[in-house]
Amino acid sequence: MVMKGYDPKTNGGQYLEDLATAYWVSDALFTALEMDLFQTIDDFGIRGASLAELAPKLGANESALKRYLALLKSLGLLGQHQNIYYNQLITKEYLLKESPLYxxxxxxxxxxxxxxxxxLKASLIAGGRVNFLPEDISETELNRRRANYIRAMDNVAKLKAQDCTAFFTELSGAILDVGTGSGAMALAFLEAFPDTEATLLDIKQMLPQTQKLVAATTFSDRVCYHPANILEPDWGLTQKYQLIILSNIVHAYAEAENEQVLKTAASHLSDDGIILIHDFFNEHHPVKAHLSDINMFLNTYNGKVFSGAWVSAELGKHDLVTSPLMPLATDTALIFAARSQSALDRLCFKQDTN
Structure with missing residues (x-):
């Protein structure tokens, strides 16, 4: 796959063609989701569905649909037995709405x-983002966009949260989830460690969306919500925390903002607490990291992807010791920080990321 970068032992021309046609694959996936194709097959039950059954349900031409289903089969998303199509395991786990990892x-x-x-070209010439929301956008539209965004981030966080909790063998006390979004990362820790409670911190415009998602879980009685702008030096908090989570926060800002965010986070860390930073880092999965960096360039005011070395150095300025960069099996990695090495030593760093 192109996300792995070029292997000089393979055909360079083919690699370039694959780069140029990568959008074919993503458009094939987008279309299946927009047509509810996988859900429709699932609705037929364990036996699957024939082409003749699917075409009218999807409002598709039967001959054209047959060719499209062959593509999805080649991508490993569908299986076929004689004239019956069925969802593969990856589809059932990640592409059906009732799945926990949807x-x-x-x-x-x-x-x-x-x-x-x-x-991209216009932004490179201008030196920054050129595509902005219209000035007269309504609050209703903004709330719709926030809801879509937070559901998307909830999907991603649930995919990686259990990998993060696996580094902890025990945890009790107060958790602070900075820029919480859906709250999924904190909720994973609440599920894994019953003697914890969480403060979910985000801007006041986002927290109503967070509350809707948390209300659908069994953890709402162990959660409180705290509106704050994390770019301000004072978050209005009065306590120290055993675990402070910054998940996909660092890449949303540039150096100056992150220096302030990390400084404030460190000030709220208990003596034996842990800061967990989950993000893209240039040292891990570099193609995806640099693509994510350009995505920030195009979609934010000054977001960027940093090296783990830069983040660790910033944490060190606040008398914190840090772990090595801990790659996950996905495209992101973790850095842990604490006031003492003994606090870090309580973590389980021998993870299977294969």
Whole structure:
């Protein structure tokens, strides 16, 4: 896959062609989700569905649909036995709405980024983002966008949260989730460690969306909400925390903002607490990291992807010791920080990321 970068032992021309046609694959996936194709097959039950059954349900031409289903089969998303099509395990786990690890909202949110990517040349010439929301956008539309965004980020966070909790063998006390979004990362820790409670911190415009998602879980009685702008030096908090989570926060800002965010986070860390930073880092999965960096360039005012070395150095300025960069099996990695090495030593760093 092109996300792995070029292997000089392979055909270079083919690699370039694969780069040029990568959008074919993503558009095939987007279309299946928009047509509810996988859900429709699932509705037929365990036996699957024939082409003749699917075509009218999807409102598709039967001959054209047959060719499209062959593509989805070649991508490993569908299986076929004689004239019956069925969802493969990957589809059942990630592309059916009732699945706990459903990724459809995240995938379709990425489709919505395509317009921004068409401005890449103009943004390179201008030196920054050129595609902005209209000035007269309504609060209703903004809330719709926030809801779509938070559902997308909830999909992603659920995919990676259990990998993060696995580094902890025990945890009790107060958790602070900075820029919480859906709250999924904190909720994973609440589920894994019953003697914890969480403060979910985000801007006041986002927290109503967070509350809707948390209300659908069994953890709402162990959660409190705190509106704050994390770019301000004072978050209005009065306590120290055993775990402070910054998940996909660092890449949303540039150096100056992150220096302030990390400083404030460190000030709220208990003596034996842990800061967990989950993000893209240039040292891990570099193609995806640099693509994510350009995505920030196109979609934010000054977001960027940093090296783990830079983040660790910033944490060190606040008398914190840090772990090595801990890659996950996905495209992101973790850095842990604490006031003492003994606090870090309580973590389980021998993770299977294969």
């Amino acid at each position: 990724q459809g909202d995240s995938i379709l949110w990425r489709k919505n980024l395509r317009d921004d990517w068409t401005t």
